[in-house]
Amino acid sequence: MPKPSAVTLDQRSRLTRKLLPDSQQLQVCCEHMGVSVSVLASGSRGNCAVIQTSTTRVLVDAGISCRETFKRMRALGEDPRGLSAIVITHEHSDHVYGLATLSRKLKVPIYMTGATHQAWARSTRDESGVRPSLDRLEIFSPGRSFQIGDLAVTPFTIPHDAVDPVGFTFRAEGVKVGFATDLGYVPASVRDHLRRCEVLVMESNHDVEMLRVGPYPWSVKQRVMSRVGHLSNDALAEFFSSDYDGEAAYVVLAHLSEQNNHPEIARGAAEKALGPRRTLLRNRVLLASQTEPLEPIRL
Ligand SMILES: [Zn+2]
Ligand SMILES: [Zn+2]
DSSP states (O other): OOOHHHHHHHHHHHHHHHHSOHHHHHHHHHHTTOOEEEEEEOSTTOOEEEEEOSSOEEEEOOOSOHHHHHHHHHHTTOOGGGOOEEEOSOOSHHHHTTHHHHHHHHOOOEEEOHHHHHHHHHHOOOTTSOOOOOTTEEEOOTTOOEEETTEEEEEEEOOSSSSSOEEEEEEETTEEEEEEOSOSSOOHHHHHHTTTOSEEEEEOOBOHHHHHHSSSOHHHHHHHHSTTSOOBHHHHHHHHHHTOOSOOSEEEEESOOSSSOOHHHHHHHHHHHHGGGOOSSSOEEEEOOSSSOOOOEEO
16 A cells, blocks of 8 residues: 555646646656656566656666567656666576667666676677677676666675676665565675665565476476575565564565466465564565556655
8 A cells, every 4th residue: 555645646746747748747747756666577577677766767677678668667657768777687588688679779878797798798689680789888896886866776796597696776865775586595795785675676486385396397496496596485585584674665576486476475475474564654565567567666
């Protein structure tokens, strides 16, 4: 359930949209917006989210097509042409599928690590078989914060079978938001980065039993369950009950497997682990979806 203030802001922005010509809408809308987080898509068929402040709008991963990214942003009333930058967690196709086209169309800076860029460039070809280049590539190093507009971005290393995978925290306007998906387990360094987040987007990939008896070949099951695979509902529950500081207003369960999980099983495991720390204002559990964008979380 949204905070009362969020409802008021929504109503005000709807009212604004009715009253003002297009050119003035974004500006007025943003002035009142604060920080918001929209998960456009989440899962092994593509990941993409938007974090925005009153002046900066950043895409986190580009794992769905450019067309679908634009469509989902517009469905939420957000203008894709207003994006300031794209940040990339790692080179797996469910995180970079739309990157070349988005870069060409938007001409915004693309941030990733040097190793991730090399891996992406090695494996990507356009329709004519040519390696696409990124006009405005910005290289970052895990552990070193950088600034995009008024958004402070901190990439941190996560255990996953990619060349240089990272999670992110974002800070602006006194709010911290954490993203950690595609990780085999939650090491102490990741736990430290995720403290004092107002929104936590965390992987709840699979139910261990469903994965074990499910249709994947054994080699794939082993990969998913490994220390550099994906986080299970149980592993996330373990994080919630033992290491998590309980500070977040919203916890978003993300990157759910369509084969080896069920949204209500994931939700049940998270809610049980969060226990009495779930209140009207803290630890509200939301589920990110592969097929439709999650209603923006406004802070
Ligand atoms: Zn991955
Ligand atoms: Zn992934």
